[in-house]
Amino acid sequence: xxxxxxxxxxxxxxxxxxxxxxxxxxxxxxxxxxxxxxxxxxxxxxxxxxxxxxxxxxxxxxxxxxxxxxxxxxxxxxxxxxxxxxxxxxxxxxxxxxxxxxxxxxxxxxxxxxxxxxxxxxxxxxxxxxxxxxxxxxxxxxxxxxxxxxxxxxxxxxxxxxxxxxxxxxxxxxxxxxxxxxxxxxxxxxxxxxxxxxxxxxxxxxxxxxxxxxxxxxxxxxxxxxxxxxxxxxxxxxxxxxxxxxxxxxxxxxxxxxxxxxxxxxxxxxxxxxxxxxxxxxxxxxxxxxxxxxxxxxxxxxxxxxxxxxxxxxxxxxxxxxxxxxxxxxxxxxxxxxxxxxxxxxxxxxxxxxxxxxxxxxxxxxxxxxxxxxxxxxxxxxxxxxxxxxxxxxxxxxxxxxxxxxxxxxxxxxxxxxxxxxxxxxxxxxxxxxxxxxxxxxxxxxxxxxxxxxxxxxxxxxxxxxxxxxxxxxxx
Amino acid sequence: xxxxxxxxxxxxxxxxxxxxxxxxxxxxxxxxxxxxxxxxxxxxxxxxxxxxxxxxxxxxxxxxxxxxxxxxxxxxxxxxxxxxxxxxxxxxxxxxxxxxxxxxxxxxxxxxxxxxxxxxxxxxxxxxxxxxxxxxxxxxxxxxxxxxxxxxxxxxxxxxxxxxxxxxxxxxxxxxxxxxxxxxxxxxxxxxxxxxxxxxxxxxxxxxxxxxxxxxxxxxxxxxxxxxxxxxxxxxxxxxxxxxxxxxxxxxxxxxxxxxxxxxx
Numbered sequence: 001x002x003x004x005x006x007x008x009x010x011x012x013x014x015x016x017x018x019x020x021x022x023x024x025x026x027x028x029x030x031x032x033x034x035x036x037x038x039x040x041x042x043x044x045x046x047x048x049x050x051x052x053x054x055x056x057x058x059x060x061x062x063x064x065x066x067x068x069x070x071x072x073x074x075x076x077x078x079x080x081x082x083x084x085x086x087x088x089x090x091x092x093x094x095x096x097x098x099x100x101x102x103x104x105x106x107x108x109x110x111x112x113x114x115x116x117x118x119x120x121x122x123x124x125x126x127x128x129x130x131x132x133x134x135x136x137x138x139x140x141x142x143x144x145x146x147x148x149x150x151x152x153x154x155x156x157x158x159x160x161x162x163x164x165x166x167x168x169x170x171x172x173x174x175x176x177x178x179x180x181x182x183x184x185x186x187x188x189x190x191x192x193x194x195x196x197x198x199x200x201x202x203x204x205x206x207x208x209x210x211x212x213x214x215x216x217x218x219x220x221x222x223x224x225x226x227x228x229x230x231x232x233x234x235x236x237x238x239x240x241x242x243x244x245x246x247x248x249x250x251x252x253x254x255x256x257x258x259x260x261x262x263x264x265x266x267x268x269x270x271x272x273x274x275x276x277x278x279x280x281x282x283x284x285x286x287x288x289x290x291x292x293x294x295x296x297x298x299x300x301x302x303x304x305x306x307x308x309x310x311x312x313x314x315x316x317x318x319x320x321x322x323x324x325x326x327x328x329x330x331x332x333x334x335x336x337x338x339x340x341x342x343x344x345x346x347x348x349x350x351x352x353x354x355x356x357x358x359x360x361x362x363x364x365x366x367x368x369x370x371x372x373x374x375x376x377x378x379x380x381x382x383x384x385x386x387x388x389x390x391x392x393x394x395x396x397x398x399x400x401x402x403x404x405x406x407x408x409x410x411x412x413x414x415x416x417x418x419x420x421x422x423x424x425x426x427x428x429x430x431x432x433x434x435x436x437x438x439x440x441x442x443x444x445x446x447x448x449x450x451x452x453x454x455x456x457x458x459x460x461x462x463x464x465x466x467x468x469x470x471x472x473x474x475x476x
Numbered sequence: 477x478x479x480x481x482x483x484x485x486x487x488x489x490x491x492x493x494x495x496x497x498x499x500x501x502x503x504x505x506x507x508x509x510x511x512x513x514x515x516x517x518x519x520x521x522x523x524x525x526x527x528x529x530x531x532x533x534x535x536x537x538x539x540x541x542x543x544x545x546x547x548x549x550x551x552x553x554x555x556x557x558x559x560x561x562x563x564x565x566x567x568x569x570x571x572x573x574x575x576x577x578x579x580x581x582x583x584x585x586x587x588x589x590x591x592x593x594x595x596x597x598x599x600x601x602x603x604x605x606x607x608x609x610x611x612x613x614x615x616x617x618x619x620x621x622x623x624x625x626x627x628x629x630x631x632x633x634x635x636x637x638x639x640x641x642x643x644x645x646x647x648x649x650x651x652x653x654x655x656x657x658x659x660x661x662x663x664x665x666x667x668x669x670x671x672x673x674x675x676x677x678x679x680x681x682x683x684x685x686x687x688x689x690x691x692x693x694x695x696x697x698x699x700x701x702x703x704x705x706x707x708x709x710x711x712x713x714x715x716x717x718x719x720x721x722x723x724x725x726x727x728x729x730x731x732x733x734x735x736x737x738x739x740x741x
Contacts, residue, residue: 322664324663
C-alpha cells in the first residue's frame with residue numbers, strides 16, 4: 001500500500017479552508033469520538049476500519065468541486081460516504097484525509113411524471129423515493145436489502161442489487177443521468193432523461209458501481225416503473241438444501257414466469273433468524289426454504305402465477321408451501337430473510353459476509369461446494385441469498401471454541417477456496433457488495449491482469465493524483 | 477366439538493392514514509386483512525380441533541368484500557364460513573354488532589366454544605366478544621392466554637390479569653376472548669388457499685336471522701360517534717445543553733429547580 005503514504009496531513013490551515021467552503025458548522029475535526037463513526041462501514045472486522053482526519057458535510061456540487069480542487073492542490077485523499085451501510089469497505093477513508101459526507105444533499109430535485117423519472121441528490125434514503133411516488137402509481141425498482149437506511153448515492157456507487165433483481169435487475173438498469181464531480185473537481189453532466197443514448201462511451205455505465213473511485217454523484221436521474229398492484233410471497237419448506245436449490249432452475253426455466261424474487265435460506269440461516277425474531281414458523285421440519293415473490297398488475301394474474309410456482313415446488317418435493325398475500329403476513333416472512341445477517345451478528349463478530357455469484361444453473365453445485373468447504377475447515381458457512389439471480393450470500397462464521405489467531409489464519413484460506421469454487425463454476429467473488437479493500441487482494445483470482453490494467457488506466461485518466469477513495473478495488 | 481370464531485376484516489394498520497379534518501380513517505385503497513388479534517382466536521381453535529376433533533365455523537359481519545377475510549381463515553385451516561352482510565347492518569356499534577353475531581351463532585347452532593380475538597385493531601373496544609355472550613346468555617372468559625384442558629362440558633383456562641393469571645373452569649358452551657400469548661398463528665398454505673378459493677360461502681342477511689329490524693345497524697345502535705379528536709401528548713421535553721463549564725452550572729440549576737417544581741425533591 002505504498003501509494004497510500006504519499007498524502008499530506010490535514011493541517012489547521014486546510015481545516016480553515018474547508019470551513020470557508022462548507023461553513024464551520026459542517027467541518028468535523030479533532031473530535032475522535034465523532035470521526036470514529038465514519039471510520040468503518042458495515043464490514044464487521046475492525047482491521048478494515050481507518051480513521052479520517054477530517055469530515056466535511058457539503059450541501060452543493062460547487063462545494064464538492066471546491067473540496068476536490070483543494071484536495072488535489074494539497075494532495076489529500078477524499079473518501080465519499082453515503083449512509084455507511086456498505087459491505088466491502090467502500091466508504092472507509094483508508095488514507096485518512098477527508099471523509100466527504102453526502103447526508104446534507106438529500107433533496108428531491110424533480111419528480112417528472114411525464115417521463116416517469118425522478119432526479120434526486122445522493123443523500124436521499126432509497127426507501128423514501130418509493131414513499132414519494134407511490135400515490136402516482138410508480139415505483140423505483142432498485143431494491144437493496146438495506147433499503148430503510150441506505151442512500152441512493154451509495155446504491156449507484158456500488159451498483160446495489162438486492163432481492164428483486166431476478167425480475168427488475170440491479171441499480172444500473174435505472175440510472176439514466178448523473179451529475180458528477182470528477183476527482184479533479186470538474187462538474188460534469190452524463191446522460192439525462194433518455195431511454196436510449198449511444199452518444200460516445202457509456203460513461204454512466206462506468207460510473208455506476210465504481211465504488212466511489214471515479215466521481216462523486218451530486219444529482220441522479222432514475223427511471224421509474226408502474227407500481228405493481230398485486231404482490232404475493234410464497235414460503236416453501238424443503239427437506240434438504242439440495243431439494244430446495246434444485247427447484248430454482250426448474251422454476252426459472254420451466255414455469256414461464258419470471259418471479260420478482262427467489263431467496264434461498266438454509267437450515268442454520270433460518271434457525272438463527274427465527275430464534276432471533278421469536279418466529280415460530282415450523283422451521284425444525286425444514287432443511288431449507290425458498291422465499292418466492294410474484295408481482296403484477298392484477299390479483300388474478302398473480303394468483304395464477306403463484307399457484308403455478310407453488311405447484312412446481314410441491315412437485316420438486318416441498319413439504320409445505322405457505323402463501324402471504326397481504327402486507328402483514330408478507331412482512332412476517334420477509335423479516336426472517338432480512339434478519340439473518342443481524343442474527344449472526346450477535347453470535348460472534350468474527351465472521352465474513354460474502355456474496356458469491358454464479359450462473360443460475362450452477363447454484364446447486366455452489367451450495368454443495370460451500371458445505372464441503374465448511375466441513376473441511378470446521379467453520380460455519382450458513383448459506384442464504386438471491387438464488388434466483390445466482391447471487392448466494394453467506395457468512396463464514398468462526399467456530400466459537402477457536403482462538404482468534406486460528407480464525408485469522410483460517411479465514412483467508414477459506415475465502416480463497418470459496419472464491420475459487422465460484423470461479424470454477426463460471427462465477428465471481430461478489431455479485432453486489434463490491435470489492436472495496438476487503439476483497440482487493442482476491443481480485444486477480446477472477447480477473448486477468450490486462451483487464452485490471454485497463455481499469456488502472458481509466459482511474460489514472462480520471463484521477464491523475466489518485467485523490468478519490470484511494471486503495472479500493474485495485475492498487476494503482 | 478364445534479367451535480365458532482367470529483372475525484372482523486380491518487384495514488392494514490401499517491398503511492392507514494387519517495383524515496386530518498374528520499379524524500376518521502381513510503379506508504379507500506387500503507388493503508383489508510383479518511384483524512390481527514383474531515388470528516390468535518383462529519389458531520387456538522385449530523389447535524383445539526387438532527386435539528379434540530370437530531369443526532370450526534368462522535363468521536364475519538361486514539360488507540361483501542369481507543369474504544376475503546373468511547377465505548383467508550379457511551386457508552389457515554378453518555372448515556367452513558358464513559358471511560353476515562346486509563345494508564341494514566351498516567353503522568352498527570358494538571351492541572348492534574354483538575346482537576347480529578349472536579343471531580348468527582344461534583343459527584349455526586350446536587356449538588361448544590365461541591372464540592374471539594381480544595379486540596379489533598380499528599375500533600379497539602374489546603366489547604363484541606362479551607356482547608355475544610351476553611345476548612346468548614353464555615359464560616364469558618376474556619383475556620385468555622392459555623387453554624389448559626377441555627374435558628366433557630368444561631374447559632380450564634388461564635385468564636390474563638394485571639397481577640398474573642387467574643385459572644378458571646368454564647362451563648361449556650362458553651365465549652372466550654383470547655390474547656396473543658395463546659398461540660402463534662400459522663400461515664395459510666397453498667393447499668388451503670386452493671380449498672378456500674373453491675369453497676362456497678353462504679351470505680346471510682337480516683331475513684336469515686332471528687333478529688328484530690329496529691335493533692340493527694345505525695338505528696339499533698345506542699351509542700353514537702359524536703366527535704373524534706386526536707389526543708395530544710401531554711409530555712413536554714425541555715432540553716438542557718451542557719457543553720462547557722458555564723452551561724453545566726446553568727443546566728444543573730434548572731434541573732434542581734424543575735425537580736422542586738414537581739415536588740420530586
